[in-house]
Amino acid sequence: MNYKAVIDAGYNSFRLSLYTVFPNNSFRLTASLKDYVRLGLGVSEGKPIPEENVKRAEITLRKFREFLDKKGIKEVKVLGTSAFRYAQNGPEVSERLSKTIDIPITVLSGEEEGRYSALAVINTLPIDEGVVFDIGGGSLEIAYFSQRKIREIYQFPLGGLRLMDKSPEEIRKEVRIALASLPSSKGVLVGSGGNLRAIAKMDLKLEGVKLNQIHGYTVSYERISKYSKILPSMSISERSQLPGIDTERALTIHSAAIVIKELMEILGKDSIITSAFGLREGVLMESEIDTVEKLREFWLEGLSYQFNVEPLTSSFENVLAETNDIIVATAFYFLQIMKASNFIDPYMACYKVLRELTLPGYRADEINLVTTICAIAKKFKKKYYNKVKKLIDKDTLLIKAKKVKEITDSYELGVRKW
Template sequence: MNYKAVIDAGYNSFRLSLYSIFPNLSFRLTASLKDYVRLGLGVSEGKPIPEENVKRAEITLRKFKEFLDRKGIKEAEILGTSAFRYASNGTEVSDRLSSIIGFPITVLSGEEEGRYSALAVINTLPIEDGIIFDLGGGSLEIAYVSQRKIRDVYQFPLGGLRMMDKNPEEIKKEVRIALASLPSSKGILVGSGGNLRAIAKMDLKLEGEKLDQIHGYSVSYERIAKYAKILPSMSISERSQLPGIDKERALTIHSAAIVVKELMEIMGKDKVMTSAFGLREGILIESEIENVDKLREFWMEGVSYNFNVEPFVDSYREALKETKDVAVSTAFYLLQLMKASNFLDPYMGCYKVFREITIPGYTADEINVITTLCALAKKFKKKYYNKVKKLIDKDTILVKAKKVKELHEAYELGVRKW
């Protein structure tokens, strides 16, 4: 197996991600280790990183090194972010930590950090135009995207940990001043970063959504505004009792919610879409996948490799040409993949498996419809349709499900039988 190890040495947390790299250069997260090092805690522009923070980082990197050594991983890419950029001793600390892990730390500029994060979003979600932001512990990066190309990138010292001790009005004022000169943009608003993902997980549970899928999941401005108002009034203990929020995340989620709310107001956006992919994944693919059709084919191949099945994407193209329906064509392809993987019931295998794993290239609503098509292609059951009735009417989805079944029965391992 071809592995790629990436360590994100962030302002708030350090995370080691180990990816399996497939022949088409798509990937799967295979292992992940994380520590809330809080390297940037107490660091302001031009001030040093405190010694106690560095010692916590050393302990974490020794753990990471032991893991890499035991797995026989000989190379790792280590990305240093805003704590190293802001601190007067950032270079000294990066050299010291590099000697612990045995690989050099690359300290990214704010623009590089924002570009890599945006690249991950573009290459895992079907977006054309919009604004992509990465909200970390120490900084906020904002990238403008047009026709799936990254145009401009901005960086601001507005991270969740950096602002956690400020009162809501101070945070609002600081965000408003910092972002005042940003241009507006058409298209959607998409965000990455641990705090936004935690907000999305919480929202999924509180709103009773039917799919545990945060990649491509959208949260409305009204709900973000509600969280930005309520979370700061709660204690850390109270916040940690909320669904999707652990004790460590409870320290920063309140300030992050305010930053997201203010950003949405400034940009005039009524919802924010969440990306499960960010900086670490951004360095795995060198450039923007040029269009959404190729994006989806790329990840259909990746999903096939994930199940140790040689891709048969030509059948997806044939189905798409015939039906002009992405949901039908994708459901058909996933059914074929389940059959090739020896699932006794490909229909329910498709429904259950692909609601539990992240399939890049699609929004959460699209995955909800696609997996439900798999189930309904076998037999209509109200409990399955109820999960998508807000997205598609019954008659329409039944017609689509019938077509999915016809295609599935007409093919074997991606080859049409008749």
């Protein structure tokens, strides 16, 4: 296996992510270790990182080192973020922790952190223009992009942990002052970071969406506004009882929700697209994938490698050219992979298995629709249609499902039989 590891030594948490890298340089997350070190707790501009925080970090990094040694992982990047940038003793702590993990820590500038996060988002979602933000424990990075290229990057000390002890009004005031000069933007608003992902998971459950896919999941301004009011009024214990929120995340999700709501108002956006990818994945990438078409094919190839199947993207291109329907072509491709993987029922495997994976290159509603079409291509059942009836009418769905069945039956391992 070709493994690469990235350690994100963040303001709030430290996470080791291990990726399997495929021949086309796409990848999947294979293992993840995380500790809420809270390195930046109590740190403000120019003040030192407290010794007790550094000792917690050392304990975590020793565990990470042991894991890497046992797995024989050699290619590792360790990234330091806002706690190292803000603290008066940041360089000394970086050097000390580098010795603990026996790997040099690269302390990123705010611009570098924002660029890597934006790169991961742009390279995993079918988006052309807009704003990407990444809200962490200590900082907020904002990147503007157009024609799938990053244009401008801004960084602010507005993280969830950094603001968690302030009142909602204090947070709102600080955010409004800091972000007042942000330029306007066309296009979408996309967010990354653990607090936003927790909000998206909670929203999925509360809205009754029968899908575990948060990548590309859209949360409306109305819902964010509601959460920004309700979450600060709840105790940590009460927040931790909400779906998708654990005790550690409950400490910071309320302040992050306020920041996100204020950012949406300042930019005039009525919804946020959630990204499951961010800084750690961005450092595995070199540059923006310049078209949505290339983006989708890149990750469809990666899906093939995940299932140990040769890429079948030429057949995907043929079906897309024939039908001019990305949903039909993608459902066909998924079914080809399931058939080649020797699932007894590829239609239900497509539906059940792929709804449980994070699939870059597509939005959550697209994955919902594609996998549902796989199931309906076998047999129409109302319970499947109910999951997508807000996205498509029944007659159109049945037409697409019939087409998928016809094309799937005419191919074997990406080769047309007749």
